[in-house]
Amino acid sequence: MGKFLLWLILLLLCWPLALAALVLYPLVWLFLLPFRLIGIAVGGVFELLRAVITLPVRLLGGPRRL
Numbered sequence: 001m002g003k004f005l006l007w008l009i010l011l012l013l014c015w016p017l018a019l020a021a022l023v024l025y026p027l028v029w030l031f032l033l034p035f036r037l038i039g040i041a042v043g044g045v046f047e048l049l050r051a052v053i054t055l056p057v058r059l060l061g062g063p064r065r066l
Contacts (some may be wrong), residue, residue: 007021007022
């Protein structure tokens, strides 16, 4: 809702810029999508490494987290 209100203010102040933003937003979103997917994959790899490294401690009965 906040983004929409900001866009309405931009529409009142400078309508060509507001229309350009309306058209370019989906294109920018599509351009950034591969970077988001790479970020998700890298986060998964780091979680896997963390699980592998902490596995011996968990198997030996180290401190338990709730």
